[in-house]
Amino acid sequence: MGLEAGATAAWLYNGLRKRGLAAICIDPRRLRALTKTMPIKNDRNDARAIAGCLRVGWFSIVHVKSDESQEIRMLLCNRRTLQTKQIDIENEIRGTLRFRHQARRSHNLGLRARSRADREHASPGGHGETDADRPSGSSTACAVLHKMMLDMVRKDETCRQLMTIPGVGAITAVTYLTTIDDPARFERSRDVGAHLGLTPKKYASGEVDRNSGISKCGDVAMRSTPYQASLALLTRSTKNSGIRAWGLAVAKRRGFRRTVVAVARKLAIVMHRVWADGTEYHWESKAATAN
Missing domain, CATH: 1.10.287 (Helix Hairpins)
Structure with missing residues (x-):
């Protein structure tokens, strides 16, 4: 059973799951291109469009939070x-x-x-x-x-583990916890950066191949929270760490504004790795600055 993501999708999804029905929540942006071709848009045609997408597999599953x-x-x-x-x-x-x-x-x-x-x-x-x-x-x-x-x-034990990372406070930890909800959703930690919209957009067609600003996909509140944590880490932190040293080195090459976004993405990746492994951040570890 396919449900379009919306205000009541979580309530319907949990209710159907409790009754043993195989329900999934799909991304409505994929459906938008299909429903625009319909001369008459109503609930019956929307349900037919969702069924068609499920039949051919042209959909993206949206994670429903607990x-x-x-x-x-x-x-x-x-x-x-x-x-x-x-x-x-x-x-x-x-x-x-x-x-x-x-x-x-x-x-x-x-x-x-x-x-x-x-x-x-x-x-x-x-x-x-x-x-x-x-x-x-x-x-x-x-x-x-x-x-x-x-x-x-x-x-919460997970929040305390995330707060061992430099620049991560209570607000950042609990916001990250409620946004990711389940670290097993991501096969690789680096995928979290793209999920939060902290990776650059790319346009490649023919001889044109260029990168632009970050995609800004995903949750706006979660994307702004690591950005603020990154800014505080680079400007207000007095304790040396691997992430801060990496960010200062990037700032010399690419400028401060890009560095803040890069460190924000790095923090999101490190937070996922700490959460998935169930460990604490080691301030002197060289692995903390690895991609």
């Missing part, structure tokens, strides 16, 4: 949403206060009158006080979610 990984991922998404909204509210209040300060110093009577009206409107009990109180509430909620996430990381 319920535990999805719950942790939901916690991370909620934390990131609250953190983003908190920053937006703080920036909005900071901009408002800066405008009022400039208006107070202005000699324009219209601006001064407007600033006075704004100050009166933001008096205790008014609308301004309620807006100012919002960041404290979002900060508290974000701190609660952050503590819940840290408690999960402390209890």
